[in-house]
Amino acid sequence: MVRVNSYYQTLRAGYLFPEIQRRIKAFAAQHPEADLIRLGIGDVTEPLPAACTDAMATAVEAMGTRTGFHGYGPEQGYHWLRQAIAQHDYQQRGCAIEADEIFISDGSKCDTSNILDILGDDNRIAVTDPVYPVYVDSNVMAGHTGPANDQGCYGGLQYLPLTADNDFRAPLPATPADLIYLCFPNNPTGAVATRAELQRWVDYARSHDALILFDAAYEAFIQDSELPHSIFEVEEARDCAIEFRSFSKKAGFTGTRCAFTVIPKTLSGHTRNGDAVSLWQLWSRRQSTKFNGVSYVVQRGAEAVYSAAGQAQVARLVTFYMDNAAIIRQQLQRLGLAVYGGQHAPYVWVKTPASMNSWQFFDQLLHQAHVVGTPGAGFGAAGEGYLRLSAFNSRGQVEAAMTRLARCKLQ
Numbered sequence: 001m002v003r004v005n006s007y008y009q010t011l012r013a014g015y016l017f018p019e020i021q022r023r024i025k026a027f028a029a030q031h032p033e034a035d036l037i038r039l040g041i042g043d044v045t046e047p048l049p050a051a052c053t054d055a056m057a058t059a060v061e062a063m064g065t066r067t068g069f070h071g072y073g074p075e076q077g078y079h080w081l082r083q084a085i086a087q088h089d090y091q092q093r094g095c096a097i098e099a100d101e102i103f104i105s106d107g108s109k110c111d112t113s114n115i116l117d118i119l120g121d122d123n124r125i126a127v128t129d130p131v132y133p134v135y136v137d138s139n140v141m142a143g144h145t146g147p148a149n150d151q152g153c154y155g156g157l158q159y160l161p162l163t164a165d166n167d168f169r170a171p172l173p174a175t176p177a178d179l180i181y182l183c184f185p186n187n188p189t190g191a192v193a194t195r196a197e198l199q200r201w202v203d204y205a206r207s208h209d210a211l212i213l214f215d216a217a218y219e220a221f222i223q224d225s226e227l228p229h230s231i232f233e234v235e236e237a238r239d240c241a242i243e244f245r246s247f248s249k250k251a252g253f254t255g256t257r258c259a260f261t262v263i264p265k266t267l268s269g270h271t272r273n274g275d276a277v278s279l280w281q282l283w284s285r286r287q288s289t290k291f292n293g294v295s296y297v298v299q300r301g302a303e304a305v306y307s308a309a310g311q312a313q314v315a316r317l318v319t320f321y322m323d324n325a326a327i328i329r330q331q332l333q334r335l336g337l338a339v340y341g342g343q344h345a346p347y348v349w350v351k352t353p354a355s356m357n358s359w360q361f362f363d364q365l366l367h368q369a370h371v372v373g374t375p376g377a378g379f380g381a382a383g384e385g386y387l388r389l390s391a392f393n394s395r396g397q398v399e400a401a402m403t404r405l406a407r408c409k410l411q
């Protein structure tokens, strides 16, 4: 009889988004006339930049010719894309990252999860709370945790709370951690890190021989030119960090799929015997065996993000979503709610009115305003008492949602 990976049984059965769907379905069944506005999901709504679609159209044409056809590409990505990324995203910002330290992939979701393939089973893991659920669930699937308690916290993981009280800056781990997941700008809180904050984590990692898994999927939304976009803006991070980036949110590639992971050649881990091993080499090996690269057409589309036209179009997209975030922030503040995030990230993190928990506030918005948010408690125990609203929507929908909220009794 075939055995399954029984660690999947440890997962709390798809708690957050299925429960949201269940409540929406029940509401829609009672109110079929209701026109729901979804500010819950982190998918983009605006079309791809023209520079990207033009480049992809040209690439498709080329694929239909004998001279322009491309079969399997390099598993790590085409050199011209890796080079464009290294130059624009890193070297121009003073980071010493080379093209061959960049691994092109079809998504940061897969990369943040697959990275566990090259890491041991006995690392002590720290995650923030609230957290992007993929980091936690991947560790559960890999058998790195115990079962979850009533609040959804898994045994064996160290949770670092992010709350208004600590200004959404996680405390350093109270007991030593080997592997630390950080996400800036943060999903779901919308918080952003200063250089000093990144330095604090790099110092911790170096003094504890730990590895930071740094998710910068939202870096393009940073509005303040003084703030760092990459953990590699802290020089010593080359010895203790892996960075994940994506074209999904900044260039609308959620359905097109292209991302990348940066693994410095200077980064090493240890075998059980204590021998140092290059993580760059392990990941190269892993990708060569388990991945056949991102399509040529899509990589040409991603490359166009770095053209002059692409840069201007991406900047317009980001401004569009950040204007949405400002509209959401202003309206919620006008209604007397405490509002966080939304200034360097496309997510607004709202404190629920005192009398309500996350799900009650979710229900109130659904029933009174027909607006769908995401209950903070779904991202972790410390997310209780908050709700996430996403700025990824059309202007019309965002404005309509805010007009509806103004008519609600939110307290």
Ligand code: PLP
Pocket: 042, 106, 107, 108, 109, 110, 132, 183, 187, 215, 217, 245, 246, 247, 248, 254, 258, 259
């Ligand atoms: N990382 C974070 C923090 C995210 O919020 C998301 C998507 O919502 C991703 C990664 C996934 O990115 P991708 O579309 O590249 O898989």
